[in-house]
Amino acid sequence: MLLNSAMEMRTSVSLPWREEPRDPYRVWLSEVMLQQTRVAAMLPRYLAFVERFPTLESLAAAPLDEVLALFSGLGYYARARHLHAAAQAAVARGGLPRSSAELSKLPGFGPYTAAAVASLAFGEQVALVDGNVARVLARLLRIPGTAAEVRAQAWEVAPSLLPAGRAGEFNEALMELGATVCKPRAPSCEECPLGPHCQTRDGGDADAFPPPKTAPERPVIVWAAAAVTREDGSVLLRRHPQGELFAGTWGLPFCDAGGGIPRRSARQALEACGIRAPALRSRGEVRQTLTHRELRVALFSGTGHARERDDLRFIAPGKLGSVGLSSLLRKCLRACGIEG
Numbered sequence: 001m002l003l004n005s006a007m008e009m010r011t012s013v014s015l016p017w018r019e020e021p022r023d024p025y026r027v028w029l030s031e032v033m034l035q036q037t038r039v040a041a042m043l044p045r046y047l048a049f050v051e052r053f054p055t056l057e058s059l060a061a062a063p064l065d066e067v068l069a070l071f072s073g074l075g076y077y078a079r080a081r082h083l084h085a086a087a088q089a090a091v092a093r094g095g096l097p098r099s100s101a102e103l104s105k106l107p108g109f110g111p112y113t114a115a116a117v118a119s120l121a122f123g124e125q126v127a128l129v130d131g132n133v134a135r136v137l138a139r140l141l142r143i144p145g146t147a148a149e150v151r152a153q154a155w156e157v158a159p160s161l162l163p164a165g166r167a168g169e170f171n172e173a174l175m176e177l178g179a180t181v182c183k184p185r186a187p188s189c190e191e192c193p194l195g196p197h198c199q200t201r202d203g204g205d206a207d208a209f210p211p212p213k214t215a216p217e218r219p220v221i222v223w224a225a226a227a228v229t230r231e232d233g234s235v236l237l238r239r240h241p242q243g244e245l246f247a248g249t250w251g252l253p254f255c256d257a258g259g260g261i262p263r264r265s266a267r268q269a270l271e272a273c274g275i276r277a278p279a280l281r282s283r284g285e286v287r288q289t290l291t292h293r294e295l296r297v298a299l300f301s302g303t304g305h306a307r308e309r310d311d312l313r314f315i316a317p318g319k320l321g322s323v324g325l326s327s328l329l330r331k332c333l334r335a336c337g338i339e340g
């Protein structure tokens with residue numbers, strides 16, 4: 001009964017990665033690109049991505065910079081790095097593995113992504129829980145506790161709900177229900193096919209399941225950064241190394257400047273790039289809110305030369321689209337009057 005009710009949700013939205021027969025590579029790509037990103041923002045990027053990299057093999061063979069470029073501005077760049085690394089690992093073993101257990105061994109595959117690809121693309125009988133599914137199950141079954149406790153409980157209970165041989169359809173239906181009907185606020189219970197089975201619908205307190213997360217405290221990080229241009233208009237960019245914010249993407253040379261003098265910190269950042277005592281003009285402050293931090297960048301600009309390296313390049317504004325750029329860098333470049 002629950003199955004039939006939930007299935008009413010399944011085919012309500014037409015999305016390219018849902019076309020039958022399912023392409024496991026595209027199912028996986030869609031799951032990765034949808035993490036922390038809404039469908040409307042993700043869809044044009046997804047279409048551009050599959051046009052450039054139509055197959056697992058083409059992604060594995062691509063330079064990482066090209067992959068990052070297609071994620072520019074979407075944030076969470078570890079997704080792109082893991083996607084690329086996992087594609088290479090999968091190609092080396094002959095393709096994407098078909099089970100969630102084997103998928104979990106690839107870079108970037110957590111329990112959710114592994115279960116999503118295995119059930120939606122390969123038909124494995126495995127349950128999954130994302131934020132939408134956790135919310136639906138919390139309300140349907142009146143699961144108490146914090147958001148984290150509810151999610152853990154949902155992972156426990158979800159396998160027992162799976163209909164025989166139809167895990168993929170069921171998983172997709174529950175995700176769809178959470179995204180479109182059982183929304184975080186004001187769920188549309190009158191339209192919900194699960195209404196007759198729901199343990200919170202009639203209590204008027206469905207919104208309280210799971211309880212809202214408290215907003216995270218975001219420590220403030222202060223950087224001083226400098227946009228240095230050459231006579232030809234190209235701008236000096238440095239690739240953020242592993243372990244740094246925005247790792248893999250290109251950004252302005254910067255130094256931490258918390259408690260220091262920003263102009264001096266910006267000079268230090270440039271000296272590390274081989275630029276001595278540049279004249280710097282202040283360009284104000286640029287702010288960016290990240291998941292766990294608030295970033296404030298004291299911004300400067302100037303002109304100069306530097307020897308290029310693998311992680312240090314002058315890039316012409318017209319070529320900025322060919323490398324991975326964070327939305328922070330775009331804001332900084334705009335503040336300095338540099339448009340890509």
Ligand code: SF4
Pocket residue numbers: 136139140181182183187188189190192193194195198199200201206
């Ligand atoms: S009846 Fe309402 S609260 Fe219950 S699952 Fe459906 S939308 Fe969510």
